[in-house]
Amino acid sequence: MEQLEDTESYSMTFEQWVKKYDKHYDSEEVRDSRRNIWVKQSMKVKQHNIKYDASKETGYRIQLTRWSDQKPEELSWMRCLAPPTPAGTQAFQNDQLCLDRGLTISEPDSVFDEDLLRNLPRVDWRENDHVTAVKNQQRKPVCWIFSAVSAVESHNKIVNNELVVLSVQQLVDCIPGGDRAGHVYQAFNYMVKRGCTREENYPQNSPFVSGQCLSVGKEVAVEISRWESVNISNHLNPEPEFETAVTERPVVATLLFSSEEKLSNFSSMKNNEEDIFFDAGPYVSGVAHAVLVVGFGSQLNKENTGIDNYWIVKNSWGTEDHLGYLKIAKDRGNQCMIASYGMYPVVKRTAGTEV
Structure with a gap:
């Protein structure tokens, strides 16, 4: 005792x-x-x-957190992405190359310059009201749906200047296997074919469970014409190109972790301004989670001797223990492969009337 x-x-x-x-x-x-x-x-x-x-x-x-009395196997829903497959998506075409590299963290600049901090590039799509409120996937392994829907919501604001909260329940019910681990591109492919209705027209069940597909006759709020992968030419250092993409739009990212323990740490991070998550790898393809990258920035490091860069990610685990947003180390060896598998939708400027 x-x-x-x-x-x-x-x-x-x-x-x-x-x-x-x-x-x-x-x-x-x-x-x-x-x-x-x-x-x-x-x-x-x-x-x-x-x-x-x-x-x-x-x-x-x-x-x-709420999950602190759970065994590791009971938290398997956090590993909500199916193992990468080379067929069906461009986003995973270089997964084995990246996993084999065993990236390590590079040390930050030891010289601090306040003027440098003020002038470093910074993007936060939340400040421009381009991001909807954080949702809660509860204990379902469906981060791939939540992140894809969040991306469509944000891109619809960019294209049509309307921030519409869309239904994740529609995709969970209407995609075969929609209540199990899957790929982000599956969610995008469904919305290319069927569009997505508003949350108010097809609300999330409470408790959150999958049910019969009820999309027929629902008004379409947003349609997408296709999805694209972030074009990365330098897979050994993809973050500069990924930064350019996030400057233009929020981007869905696949996070890979080195172990279930690191994923557990990610899920139980304190949401303090100074906290920046990192996991040096090597990464495991089966321990993966999808988030929406909504920006990036820089801050003084813990010792006030230099600058730490970070990515801002929107999560889908609710706001009970977090505010729903976390920081991941940026420009430090592509932490969690965050810049390697970026994807985003192309939203149509007009919408139809039926799903």
């Missing part, structure tokens, strides 16, 4: 955590089992954050 007491004194007790997230267990045996998992997770949080506070080895703090 000594280790447990040390853990609980660091952040919150198990009872406080249970109350915060309104947890209910079927029996005392289940409760004890969940508590044991929670204790291990709490110790992980403590050790990670102590390391962050004492050194440069981690660039972010993590926290206890």
Whole structure:
């Protein structure tokens, strides 16, 4: 019990955590089992954050979340992208080349110049009201649908000057296998053929489950003519070209992680302004997550001796433990392969009347 007491004194007790997230267990045996998992997770949080506070080895703090009493296999929904396949999408045509490189983090510039920080390029599509509110995929492995729909919403604002909240439930119900892990291009392909209606016309179920496709007769809010991959010519250093693409539009990115533990860290990051996620790899194609990259920027590093660049990503895990947006290290070896598999829709200027 000594280790447990040390853990609980660091952040919150198990009872406080249970109350915060309104947890209910079927029996005392289940409760004890969940508590044991929670204790291990709490110790992980403590050790990670102590390391962050004492050194440069981690660039972010993590926290206890709603999922802190879950086993790794119960969080498999976070790995919501099917393994890359060379057929069917241009976006994964260089996946093995990139995975084999084993990229490492490069050290940032050790000389800090305030004028340089002020003059560095910066883009944030949220400031221009081109991004809808963060949604919640709950425990369904459908980040590929949420990120694609978010991209269409943002591109519709760019093209038609209207920020429309679109239905993710339509795609979950109407794409075969829409409630399972898939590819972003599948969501785009569906919307090329069928368009997408407004969220209010086809609302997300609560609790979020897939159901019968009810798209017939629904008014189309947005149509897309096609989707495109971000054109990358330098696969050893794709971030400059990816930056150009994000300057012009929000872009869906496939994030690859080196392990389930790193993905778990990503899911439990504290949403502090100074926190920037990184994972040096090598990456595993089966541990992947899709997000919408809505901008990039720069900030002083932890020691105020240099500048850290970052990407801004919109997530789809709700806002309970985060504000829905996270920063990922930029210009440091293509962290999580963020710049390698960029995709975006081409929205039509006019819409039809039926899905």
